[in-house]
Amino acid sequence: MLKIKNYVMPTTIEEAYELNKKSSSRILGGCGWIKMTKNPIGTAIDLSALALDQIEEKEDCFVIGAMVSLRQLECHEGLNQMTQGAVRECVRHIVGVQFRNCATVGGSIFGRFGFSDVLTCFLALNTEVELYPSGKIPLSEFVCQPKNREILTHIIIKKEPCEMVYLSQRNSATDFPVLACAVAWKNGRMTACVGARPMRAKAVVDETQLIQDYANEKECEQFAEMVAKTLRFQSNMRASAEYREYIAKVLIKRACRIMAQRRNGR
Numbered sequence: 001m002l003k004i005k006n007y008v009m010p011t012t013i014e015e016a017y018e019l020n021k022k023s024s025s026r027i028l029g030g031c032g033w034i035k036m037t038k039n040p041i042g043t044a045i046d047l048s049a050l051a052l053d054q055i056e057e058k059e060d061c062f063v064i065g066a067m068v069s070l071r072q073l074e075c076h077e078g079l080n081q082m083t084q085g086a087v088r089e090c091v092r093h094i095v096g097v098q099f100r101n102c103a104t105v106g107g108s109i110f111g112r113f114g115f116s117d118v119l120t121c122f123l124a125l126n127t128e129v130e131l132y133p134s135g136k137i138p139l140s141e142f143v144c145q146p147k148n149r150e151i152l153t154h155i156i157i158k159k160e161p162c163e164m165v166y167l168s169q170r171n172s173a174t175d176f177p178v179l180a181c182a183v184a185w186k187n188g189r190m191t192a193c194v195g196a197r198p199m200r201a202k203a204v205v206d207e208t209q210l211i212q213d214y215a216n217e218k219e220c221e222q223f224a225e226m227v228a229k230t231l232r233f234q235s236n237m238r239a240s241a242e243y244r245e246y247i248a249k250v251l252i253k254r255a256c257r258i259m260a261q262r263r264n265g266r
C-alpha cells in the first residue's frame with residue numbers, strides 16, 4: 001500500500017518547486033501510476049490549485065496544462081480537428097473513461113513510459129514541454145533527459161497543417177500496447193513515431209523523401225522498411241522483437257493507406 005506522510009496543495013509554482021526539491025517529495029498528477037507504486041512519499045504535492053487543467057487554443061498553438069486529463073484531450077475539438085482524430089485515438093484505449101478522467105497529460109509525459117500512447121502521438125507533432133524553472137524545450141529533447149526535480153507545467157503543440165493517423169496493436173482491449181504508431185504528413189514529408197517497442201517512442205522523419213505521394217503503396221512500403229531498420233525493437237512478456245518489427249511495418253503502411261483513402265473521400 002502507498003503511504004503519504006504530508007499532503008500539500010501549493011498556490012504558486014515556486015512553492016511547489018521548493019517542496020519538490022526534497023527527494024522524498026512527489027508531484028501528484030492523477031495518481032493512476034503513483035498509486036501502484038510502493039515507495040513511501042514524504043510530501044505529496046498536488047498541483048490542482050495552479051490552474052493547469054485547461055487546454056488553451058491560440059492562433060499558432062495549443063497550450064495544454066499538465067493537469068489536463070486524458071479525457072479532456074480525447075474530447076477536445078480543436079486538437080482532434082488538427083490531427084484528424086489521432087489524439088482521440090491515442091487515448092481511447094487507455095483503461096476506460098473513468099480512468100481517463102483522472103490520469104493527466106503531465107503524468108503521462110513526465111513519466112516518459114515506454115508504452116505511452118500519448119508520448120508516441122505528441123512526438124509525431126511539433127511539440128514542446130514547459131518545465132519550471134528551466135523553461136521550454138522540444139519534447140524530443142525532453143524524452144532523452146533523465147528525470148529530475150523540475151515540474152512540467154505545460155505541453156505546447158504548434159499548429160501546422162498535417163495529416164495524421166494513430167494506430168496501436170494490443171493483445172486485448174485496454175491492455176498496454178504491444179506497439180504504438182503515429183504517422184504524420186507535414187510539409188510534404190512523412191514522419192513515423194513508434195512507441196512501445198517496448199522502449200520509449202522515437203520519431204523517424206523521411207529525410208530522403210522516399211514517399212513523394214502517400215497513395216503510392218510501393219513508396220510507403222520502402223518508408224516502412226526504412227523506419228523498421230532505423231529503430232530497435234525488443235522482446236518482453238507481451239511480444240517478441242521480431243513481431244514488433246513486423247507490426248511496425250504493417251501499421252505504417254496501413255496508416256498511409258488510411259490517409260490516401262481519406263484524400264479520395266472513401
Ligand SMILES: Cc1cc2nc3c(=O)[nH]c(=O)nc-3n(C[C@H](O)[C@H](O)[C@H](O)COP(=O)(O)OP(=O)(O)OC[C@H]3O[C@@H](n4cnc5c(N)ncnc54)[C@H](O)[C@@H]3O)c2cc1C
Nearest residue numbers: 027029030031032033034066103104106107108116117152
Ligand atoms: C492500469 C494502467 C493501465 C495503463 N494503460 C496505458 C496505456 O495503455 N497507454 C498509455 O499510454 N498509458 C497507460 N497508462 C498510463 C496512464 O495513461 C498515465 O500515463 C499514468 O497513469 C500517469 O498519469 P497520472 O496522471 O496518473 O500520473 P501520476 O501517477 O500522478 O504520476 C506519474 C509520475 O509523473 C510525475 N508527475 C506527474 N505530474 C507531473 C508534473 N506536472 N511535473 C512533474 N512530475 C509529474 C509523478 O511524480 C510520478 O512520478 C496506464 C496506467 C495504468 C495505471
